[in-house]
Amino acid sequence: MTMAFDREYFHLGVLDLLSRRDTCVHRLDPRTKVIATLLFIVTVVSFPKYEIMGLLPFLLFPVLVFGLGDIPVWLILKKVLLVSPFAAFIGIFNPVFDTEPMVTVSGIAVSGGWISFLSVMLRFLLTMTSVLLLIATTSFPGICHALRRLGMPELFTSQLLFLYRYLFVLVEEGMRMVRARDMRSFRGKGQDVRVFVSLVGTLFLRTMERAERIYHAMLSRGFTGSMRFVRTVRFRATDLALLAAVAAVLYAFRVYDIVGAVGRQTERMF
Amino acid sequence: MSHHLVEFENVRFRYPDGTEALKGASFRITHGESVGIIGANGAGKSTLLMQMNGYMLPSAGTVTIGDLQLTKKTRPEIRKKVGVVFQNPDDQLFMPTVHDDVAFGPLNLGMHAEKVQERVLTALRTVGCLDLREKPPHRLSGGQKRAVSIATVIAMDPDILVMDEPSSNLDPKSRRYLMNLLKKFEHTKIVAAHDLDFILEVCRRCLVIHDGRIVADGPAGEILTDQSLLEENNLELPLSLQSRSVPESVVARFDRRQVPE
Ligand SMILES: Nc1ncnc2c1ncn2[C@@H]1O[C@H](COP(=O)(O)OP(=O)(O)OP(=O)(O)O)[C@@H](O)[C@H]1O
Numbered sequence: 001m002t003m004a005f006d007r008e009y010f011h012l013g014v015l016d017l018l019s020r021r022d023t024c025v026h027r028l029d030p031r032t033k034v035i036a037t038l039l040f041i042v043t044v045v046s047f048p049k050y051e052i053m054g055l056l057p058f059l060l061f062p063v064l065v066f067g068l069g070d071i072p073v074w075l076i077l078k079k080v081l082l083v084s085p086f087a088a089f090i091g092i093f094n095p096v097f098d099t100e101p102m103v104t105v106s107g108i109a110v111s112g113g114w115i116s117f118l119s120v121m122l123r124f125l126l127t128m129t130s131v132l133l134l135i136a137t138t139s140f141p142g143i144c145h146a147l148r149r150l151g152m153p154e155l156f157t158s159q160l161l162f163l164y165r166y167l168f169v170l171v172e173e174g175m176r177m178v179r180a181r182d183m184r185s186f187r188g189k190g191q192d193v194r195v196f197v198s199l200v201g202t203l204f205l206r207t208m209e210r211a212e213r214i215y216h217a218m219l220s221r222g223f224t225g226s227m228r229f230v231r232t233v234r235f236r237a238t239d240l241a242l243l244a245a246v247a248a249v250l251y252a253f254r255v256y257d258i259v260g261a262v263g264r265q266t267e268r269m270f
Numbered sequence: 271m272s273h274h275l276v277e278f279e280n281v282r283f284r285y286p287d288g289t290e291a292l293k294g295a296s297f298r299i300t301h302g303e304s305v306g307i308i309g310a311n312g313a314g315k316s317t318l319l320m321q322m323n324g325y326m327l328p329s330a331g332t333v334t335i336g337d338l339q340l341t342k343k344t345r346p347e348i349r350k351k352v353g354v355v356f357q358n359p360d361d362q363l364f365m366p367t368v369h370d371d372v373a374f375g376p377l378n379l380g381m382h383a384e385k386v387q388e389r390v391l392t393a394l395r396t397v398g399c400l401d402l403r404e405k406p407p408h409r410l411s412g413g414q415k416r417a418v419s420i421a422t423v424i425a426m427d428p429d430i431l432v433m434d435e436p437s438s439n440l441d442p443k444s445r446r447y448l449m450n451l452l453k454k455f456e457h458t459k460i461v462a463a464h465d466l467d468f469i470l471e472v473c474r475r476c477l478v479i480h481d482g483r484i485v486a487d488g489p490a491g492e493i494l495t496d497q498s499l500l501e502e503n504n505l506e507l508p509l510s511l512q513s514r515s516v517p518e519s520v521v522a523r524f525d526r527r528q529v530p531e
């Protein structure tokens with residue numbers, strides 16, 4: 001039952017499976033990966049509106065993680081494509097409002113709007129891929145623990161963990177109810193708004209009751225208000241070194257015009 | 271060994287909507303007993319079990335566990351002694367991974383990380399789910415969820431083990447495995463089930479509950495062979511005690527169909 005939602009919608013579960021592999025990327029302390037990803041995202045987003053060339057070198061990061069972490073590229077890209085309409089929606093008005101020609105590519109004038117649209121999409125690709133890679137190499141619970149240990153309030157991280165645990169259960173329950181309704185309604189009867197509202201109401205009540213039962217299950221096992229975990233991963237010297245290296249490279253990519261430099265270098269060689 | 275005692279005295283329970291699910295239940299279970307609780311759907315089995323660790327408090331009457339009477343104040347202490355496996359494992363498993371879930375109870379008891387680790391592995395090995403320990407609960411099958419729920423409770427090493435429908439959703443092999451497991455658990459155990467063969471095998475004593483009242487209490491061997499008592503309570507003989515031969519009436523009907531008209 002649970003799997004149906006998983007399969008049909010986002011295949012989120014696959015990320016779980018990937019996160020149980022054992023590679024040098026997986027073995028890093030989750031905190032290292034969370035911080036590195038955050039740095040990466042902040043750097044990518046901080047570029048000016050019309051930047052494209054400066055963003056290209058950042059593709060190197062996901063490529064490395066795909067390789068070292070043994071993550072199937074197509075699987076992650078499919079998910080990125082699936083949500084890309086959102087990003088397209090954000091950027092799509094740029095070409096409409098910003099029609100000033102900016103550059104000419106082989107004789108055709110390209111407006112600033114199109115450039116910034118492309119830039120939005122590129123940033124989206126980079127950040128989304130890096131987040132999915134973080135989940136695929138760390139697991140969602142791993143990330144929550146990392147956030148907790150980095151000082152995020154426990155209330156917040158516990159909520160995230162419960163969301164992760166019960167999202168599937170909840171959506172499945174909703175889908176089962178809709179299916180039950182559809183099987184017993186004919187020619188549009190029973191499909192109207194009134195029925196839908198009562199369906200949502202029932203789902204809400206069931207959820208409340210479930211929450212109460214879960215809370216009691218927690219109390220039954222001695223819960224006193226704080227979630228405890230046994231964790232074995234340690235923050236080692238490699239983690240520190242890696243973080244330093246990532247920060248340095250990100251800084252270099254941000255400040256120096258890498259593509260231009262490589263271009264000039266190749267020109268000089270030929 | 272008074273600390274493993276379970277005593278109900280005239281316990282009544284009314285749900286907030288007015289349904290009176292228990293109408294004066296009294297019994298006494300002593301250390302090391304294995305007790306089955308049987309009854310039709312809605313008879314009040316789950317409600318009865320929920321009183322044992324204070325999930326619900328009786329509206330009237332008293333529940334005593336060991337030398338403590340169940341009240342809001344003694345509830346945390348009682349919960350350390352009584353481990354309950356709920357009817358729906360999705361309510362029982364709330365942590366992101368199986369390992370974290372089984373570790374939840376022992377960690378709350380204030381144990382050391384190493385000791386917790388040991389408890390978790392032992393409990394998972396006992397129920398045969400050691401390989402599932404890194405999985406999130408939503409990727410387990412129904413039977414696996416059930417087995418892991420049992421592990422979460424035995425990891426806390428309770429004096430009294432209470433289970434609601436432990437054999438539902440289990441395939442024959444897992445069911446057999448669970449029966450053997452329970453037979454080895456030497457503390458007090460209380461099991462509510464519709465699977466009467468399961469009760470017959472695991473429990474020495476049996477309570478029959480009907481409409482919120484205990485209507486029979488005796489050795490499982492006697493109660494589960496009393497056909498008229500069982501039928502009065504919407505139950506029937508355990509399958510293992512029913513005759514395997516096909517009843518006359520069915521044979522007759524079948525024969526008639528064979529005859530060309
Ligand atoms: N949350 C609730 N609110 C109101 N009434 C309830 C609630 N839960 C159960 N009841 C009622 O209490 C009575 C006993 O229910 P209980 O769940 O204890 O039965 P049960 O013997 O466990 O049945 P089953 O074999 O179906 O699990 C039933 O009449 C039921 O309708």
Ligand SMILES: [Mg+2]
Pocket residue numbers: 315316317357434
């Ligand atoms: Mg029940």
